[in-house]
Amino acid sequence: MKKFVYLIVIITTLSSCAKKEEVKNPGLAPETNRIEGSWKLVYADILENDSLQIKDLSNTDFIKIINRTHFAFFNQDRETSDNFMAGGGSYTFDGRSYKETLNFIASPDYRGHVFPxxxxxxxxxxxxxxxxxxxxAGLDRYIVEKYIRIK
Structure with a gap:
């Protein structure tokens, strides 16, 4: 009987020393974690009032940063301090549906608005x-944006 008890103690001790797998962002599905990171806008089109505009990105940098709970974006003309714009807030994402709640931006009409x-x-x-x-704010448009992950 003593040998059996010693065996149980040894097995329990050894199993508690085993390397445990690290859990990243507990409670979130893997596909929702894929949105996290830094992204650079490489293409954007805007459909507004029956007019399609392809955004000229040749002289500007637009970056979006997404962490586990919040997003932020920054837009700046290259080689000048003109046309700087930034904003951010919280978001939800279920793997396909992404909703930004814009909490921080210079335009008061945009604050607190949810963009699906x-x-x-x-x-x-x-x-x-x-x-x-x-x-x-007089805003009513459809957008398509393509970003690439910044490594």
Whole structure:
């Protein structure tokens, strides 16, 4: 009987020393973690009032940073301090549906507004589509944006 007890103690001790797998972002599905990171806008089109505009990104940098609970974006003309814009807030993401709540931005009409998007992540690309509408600000447009992950 003593040998049996010693054997149980040894097995318990050894099993407690085993390396445990690290859990990253507990409670979140792996596909929702894929959105986290730093992203650079490489393509954007805007459909507004029956007019399609392809955004000229040749002289500007637009970066979006997404962590586990919040996002931030920054836009700056290259080689000048003109046209700087930034904003951020919280978001939800279930693997496809992505909703940004814009809490921080210079335009008061935009604050607190929820922007719903559909997101698709393919490799190092993030494609975001949605309808941006804020009546008080006169905003009513459909967007398609493509980002690449910054490594």
């Amino acid at each position: 998007f559909e997101v698709e992540i393919k490799g190092d690309s993030l494609i975001q589509k949605g309808h941006e509408k804020i009546e008080e």
